[in-house]
Amino acid sequence: MERILFQILNLSIPAGFIIMVVVILRLFLKRAPRFITCLLWGIVAIRLMCPFTVESKISIVPWSNPIPIHNEYLSKSDEALLSHSGGIVLTEGQASVIVVNHDNRIIDETDPAEAAALVSGNSEAATLASGNSRLALMNLTREINNFIIRKAHILSLIWIIGVLIFMAYGGITFVSLRKEVSEAIPYGDNIYICDNIASPFIFGILSPRIYLPSSIDGADISHVIAHEMVHMRRKDYLWKILAFILLAVYWFTPLVWVAYILFSKDIEIACDERVISNMKPEEKKAYAVTLLSCSVHKKVIFTYLLHFGETGVKERVRAMKKYKKPSIIVSVAGLLLCAVAAVCLLTNPIIDDKDGEGKAEIVYAASPDNVYNTENEESEEEQQTEPQTEPETERQTEPQTEPGCEQVEDMEYAGSIQVYEFDGCRVEPRWYVYDGLVLFFAYDVLDWEEEAPDINVSTTIENAYISDYCIKKTEDTVIMQAFIVCPYFNPSIDIILSASGSNSIDEDSMGADSLEKYIISVGMTEGKTVVSKDTDCIAYTASMKEGIHINHIDISTSAISFTVADSNQDAVLEPVGWIISAKMKDGREKLISNMQEPLALSDGVNMHYSFLTEELKPEDIVEIIISTAEGNDTSIIIE
Amino acid sequence: MQEIQLGVVESRFADMIWENEPISSTELVKMTAGEFNWARTTTHNVIRRLCDKGIFVNNGGTVTSLISREEFYSMQSKQFVENTFSGSLPAFIAAFTRDRNLTEGEIGQIRALIDDMEG
Numbered sequence: 001m002e003r004i005l006f007q008i009l010n011l012s013i014p015a016g017f018i019i020m021v022v023v024i025l026r027l028f029l030k031r032a033p034r035f036i037t038c039l040l041w042g043i044v045a046i047r048l049m050c051p052f053t054v055e056s057k058i059s060i061v062p063w064s065n066p067i068p069i070h071n072e073y074l075s076k077s078d079e080a081l082l083s084h085s086g087g088i089v090l091t092e093g094q095a096s097v098i099v100v101n102h103d104n105r106i107i108d109e110t111d112p113a114e115a116a117a118l119v120s121g122n123s124e125a126a127t128l129a130s131g132n133s134r135l136a137l138m139n140l141t142r143e144i145n146n147f148i149i150r151k152a153h154i155l156s157l158i159w160i161i162g163v164l165i166f167m168a169y170g171g172i173t174f175v176s177l178r179k180e181v182s183e184a185i186p187y188g189d190n191i192y193i194c195d196n197i198a199s200p201f202i203f204g205i206l207s208p209r210i211y212l213p214s215s216i217d218g219a220d221i222s223h224v225i226a227h228e229m230v231h232m233r234r235k236d237y238l239w240k241i242l243a244f245i246l247l248a249v250y251w252f253t254p255l256v257w258v259a260y261i262l263f264s265k266d267i268e269i270a271c272d273e274r275v276i277s278n279m280k281p282e283e284k285k286a287y288a289v290t291l292l293s294c295s296v297h298k299k300v301i302f303t304y305l306l307h308f309g310e311t312g313v314k315e316r317v318r319a320m321k322k323y324k325k326p327s328i329i330v331s332v333a334g335l336l337l338c339a340v341a342a343v344c345l346l347t348n349p350i351i352d353d354k355d356g357e358g359k360a361e362i363v364y365a366a367s368p369d370n371v372y373n374t375e376n377e378e379s380e381e382e383q384q385t386e387p388q389t390e391p392e393t394e395r396q397t398e399p400q401t402e403p404g405c406e407q408v409e410d411m412e413y414a415g416s417i418q419v420y421e422f423d424g425c426r427v428e429p430r431w432y433v434y435d436g437l438v439l440f441f442a443y444d445v446l447d448w449e450e451e452a453p454d455i456n457v458s459t460t461i462e463n464a465y466i467s468d469y470c471i472k473k474t475e476d477t478v479i480m481q482a483f484i485v486c487p488y489f490n491p492s493i494d495i496i497l498s499a500s501g502s503n504s505i506d507e508d509s510m511g512a513d514s515l516e517k518y519i520i521s522v523g524m525t526e527g528k529t530v531v532s533k534d535t536d537c538i539a540y541t542a543s544m545k546e547g548i549h550i551n552h553i554d555i556s557t558s559a560i561s562f563t564v565a566d567s568n569q570d571a572v573l574e575p576v577g578w579i580i581s582a583k584m585k586d587g588r589e590k591l592i593s594n595m596q597e598p599l600a601l602s603d604g605v606n607m608h609y610s611f612l613t614e615e616l617k618p619e620d621i622v623e624i625i626i627s628t629a630e631g632n633d634t635s636i637i638i639e
Numbered sequence: 640m641q642e643i644q645l646g647v648v649e650s651r652f653a654d655m656i657w658e659n660e661p662i663s664s665t666e667l668v669k670m671t672a673g674e675f676n677w678a679r680t681t682t683h684n685v686i687r688r689l690c691d692k693g694i695f696v697n698n699g700g701t702v703t704s705l706i707s708r709e710e711f712y713s714m715q716s717k718q719f720v721e722n723t724f725s726g727s728l729p730a731f732i733a734a735f736t737r738d739r740n741l742t743e744g745e746i747g748q749i750r751a752l753i754d755d756m757e758g
Contacts, residue, residue, distance in 0.1 A: 183685060185648050185675040195646030214647030 005156040008249060009148075015047045016255040023258065025341065026266075029334065034270035034319070036334035041243075041263040043342050048246050048256070159252060166248030177203060181211050190232075191225060200224045202237040223275075223290040230274045236267050269319045288317050583623035643692050643714070651675075652685055653694060657708040661701050 022040045029037055148155060181203055184192035191210045200212045210228040212221065231237060243263055250256040272291075276284045581591050645653060655670060656662060664686055671677040677685075686702060689695050694706050706714070724730040732749075741749070 182678060182681045183648055185651060185677075193647060195648045 005152070005159050008159070011048060012250055012253045012256070015044060015250075016253060018044050018047050019255040019259045021341070023262065025337070026262065029337075032330055032334040034266055034273055036331075036338055037266045038239075038263070038270050039335075039338045040341060041259065041266065042239075043338075044259055045242060045246060048250060162251045163248050166244075166251055170244060170248070181209075184209075184211055187212065188225070191228075200228055202228055202231055205238065205241070208232060208237050219286075220290040220293060223287045226275050227271055230271045234271070234274075236271065239267065240264070265316075269316050272316055272319065291317060579627050581625050581627075582621045583625065585620045585622055589625075643694060643711070645689075645692075649685065649689065653689060653711075654708070656689075656695060656702055657704060661703045664697065664700050664702055667702065 022037075022044055025040060026037050029040075177197075180196045181192065181194050183196070184194035187193045191212065193214050194211050195214045197211060197213045200210065200216070202208050202210055210225065210232065212224060216224065243260055247256055247260045272287075276287055279287065579591070581589055583589050652671070652675075655674075656667070659666070659670075664683065667686065668677075668679050668682045671682045672679075686695070686697060690697050690702075694711065695702050695704050720726060720728060720731045724734065
């Protein structure tokens with residue numbers, strides 16, 4: 001359910017933009033025949049219905065998938081973690097949409113005004129708002145996204161109740177009207193007269209009929225029939241029902257209400273125009289009088305039916321007064337405009353790929369359609385690890401059955417199983433979201449033609465970094481595993497693979513200065529270790545006790561991760577019961593984690609652990625102390 | 640007697656009963672199915688409603704009228720004059736004849752009517 005809601009939210013934002021465009025175009029099209037405006041509303045309807053769009057260069061839609069909400073739902077344990085980790089939203093699920101947010105421009109979906117601000121001068125705003133304001137916007141967006149994710153259960157419940165109310169209303173109206181019109185008697189060809197209805201309308205879907213109230217004045221009847229016949233020919237009764245269904249689904253979006261109301265008016269005016277297009281002036285006048293007489297004694301009924309006098313009689317009469325039979329030029333120009341608008345509005349912008357030639361860039365997020373469980377994967381990996389690890393293999397897989405790690409297993413989701421063409425080889429990426437904080441990323445490279453190139457992994461997420469990865473090459477497969485540590489939950493993460501042949505990490509996507517690394521290489525000997533910041537991640541080892549080493553220690557603002565390895569490569573120590581604390585600049589000592597529930601990941605040789613922490617300032621840490629239950633303390637001094 | 644109002648459709652149906660009474664409800668169902676395209680339940684619903692209004696009575700499937708067609712329409716026109724012209728017959732005739740002149744024959748008929756009432 002949440003997934004559908006997020007999909008709907010994601011569709012509603014670009015659609016909201018398109019509605020605004022149509023409303024503005026509508027002002028300019030006052031003189032043009034009104035059916036053109038109706039066609040424009042058709043574009044809006046397609047956009048609201050269709051989750052998939054074609055990309056085009058001339059698209060003017062600013063955001064393709066503006067709310068990249070990856071989360072599907074939060075389990076209770078997640079919520080507990082959530083409160084524990086102070087505002088960091090933890091995901092359990094997968095991306096619900098493909099995220100293409102190269103400049104991280106995320107728009108708040110609940111605030112159309114803000115969205116509007118960004119629409120006007122899209123590029124301008126992007127450059128101007130590069131400073132603090134943009135950061136503030138991002139923070140706000142993040143908070144709102146987080147709020148939506150946290151309240152996903154309730155919000156989707158509210159949404160579905162709203163939809164059901166609309167549907168129930170529609171259903172009740174349908175049933176009661178069907179009862180009324182069952183007593184209608186034939187008047188003419190497919191035209192019926194009924195006692196209990198207040199205004200003329202068309203009823204039915206497969207075999208629609210025109211119903212006239214029996215109280216209708218004889219003089220009016222020909223006008224009313226002419227009007228309804230045009231509706232009938234244009235199948236307007238179906239469009240109206242479609243519009244109502246869309247309104248029911250998007251009931252929470254004010255702009256869709258605007259669209260519905262304006263569309264209801266336009267459809268009537270377009271119909272009137274058609275009726276009077278061949279009329280003499282005095283006939284037109286009579287028609288307008290009929291319109292008035294049909295509207296006076298009637299309350300406005302909100303419904304999906306086409307009522308003769310239902311909407312905006314004043315506007316309709318005024319439109320009729322202004323109406324001139326449109327010249328062919330005006331009509332053709334209008335249709336052309338419509339076609340251009342369709343291309344511009346129905347497509348999403350192409351993402352600029354500045355150096356797209358030699359470099360295959362894979363930007364993906366998992367989509368819900370191809371989420372599959374990792375259990376199979378797991379067993380595969382076990383098989384792969386078996387030959388390398390000796391008797392203790394069981395120990396390695398065991399942690400996943402223990403309480404702390406079980407959760408990790410539960411939280412694992414495999415992402416896309418789509419196979420990408422990548423630099424001459426096929427890449428089958430998977431990714432696993434542990435809790436929104438640490439991503440484990442793996443892919444298989446199949447069918448190497450030549451020697452496998454080294455592959456770099458980067459992300460577009462601010463302050464996220466690849467903490468650790470390893471590559472295993474077998475005969476026909478290369479498996480890479482990587483920790484991507486995100487300092488906070490950001491629903492929009494692009495994972496970028498680039499081959500070393502076309503070289504290095506894509507600076508553009510990464511946002512070189514926004515990616516702040518706190519990768520600390522640790523060179524540990526017995527007792528105290530001195531490390532320096534921002535150097536490359538080289539595998540220094542230090543003994544915790546005999547044969548056990550701690551490799552790369554990475555500290556981010558909200559997590560600390562490291563690798564525990566056994567020098568004999570036959571066993572991996574579980575850091576259960578270890579205590580990690582940090583000495584801060586001001587001399588305070590702060591508990592980072594008591595390792596209750598580490599996120600564990602094995603590449604077959606090493607055990608990677610990651611711990612959520614309270615908010616940390618990595619630059620304030622001068623020393624990290626790790627102590628085991630057996631009393632083997634290791635201290636790492638950071639310079 | 641309370642006011643009875645029939646819609647256009649209802650009066651068409653009522654006419655059908657008056658023309659054929661006494662008539663069984665199954666017969667009515669057949670007739671309405673042919674002429675109005677009505678479903679069986681619809682016909683029964685309308686019969687029940689007209690019976691509730693006190694115009695007809697349904698005795699074990701046979702529908703007969705309580706009020707004759709002439710009675711009903713004289714009642715209707717009386718109500719009409721009552722409501723529209725505050726019961727004033729001359730006002731009604733004045734309104735009726737405003738836009739058209741009465742023919743000699745019509746004048747004669749009305750005279751005869753008045754003479755009849757006086758006598």
